[in-house]
Amino acid sequence: MSxxxxxxxxxxxxxxxxxxxxxxxxxxxxxxxxxxxSVRSGRFxxxxxxxxPDLEKRIDEISRKLLSNPIIETYRVEMx
Amino acid sequence: MSxxxxxxxxxxxxxxxxxxxxxxxxxxxxxxxxxxxSVRSGRFxxxxxxxxPDLEKRIDEISRKLLSNPIIETYRVEMx
Numbered sequence: 001m002s003x004x005x006x007x008x009x010x011x012x013x014x015x016x017x018x019x020x021x022x023x024x025x026x027x028x029x030x031x032x033x034x035x036x037x038s039v040r041s042g043r044f045x046x047x048x049x050x051x052x053p054d055l056e057k058r059i060d061e062i063s064r065k066l067l068s069n070p071i072i073e074t075y076r077v078e079m080x
Numbered sequence: 081m082s083x084x085x086x087x088x089x090x091x092x093x094x095x096x097x098x099x100x101x102x103x104x105x106x107x108x109x110x111x112x113x114x115x116x117x118s119v120r121s122g123r124f125x126x127x128x129x130x131x132x133p134d135l136e137k138r139i140d141e142i143s144r145k146l147l148s149n150p151i152i153e154t155y156r157v158e159m160x
Contacts, residue, residue, distance in 0.1 A: 003117075024125065024146065024147070031145070033138060033141075035130040035132055035135070037128050037130065038127075038128040040125070040126040042123065042125070042126065043122065043124070044122045044124060045101070045119055045120070045121055047119055048116070048117050055115070062116075066104065066107060067104070
């Protein structure tokens, strides 16, 4: 059976506070890397799966239902 | 002053266990998405910064020293 690979990138919506990013930006500044003005954190998931005709639809479903929190996050799927 | 944007992607090295990915793969399977054979998790950071000649070198430094754990993770920098 043929295999597919997808990456789902998840990031906070604009305007949603990102304490982890803020903390990292402060740490950078304290270490002398003062040119960094903002840091936003995100996460991604690399999925290996069996190819099927409705795969992209199903990755979309799983991204919405399981991988992300649609209230505060957006996601983007990349087939690789 | 001119601005730059970079994204640092961090993922576990091959062979390093990923309990979060494993847990998500199990959850997908339990939800009927049985075509997903493996899930690997990663994270990324979007950096906004003032442009400077040695910026790429400095992003590389900060990726190694602060953003990633070079023992178990690899990183990739994308200038956007």
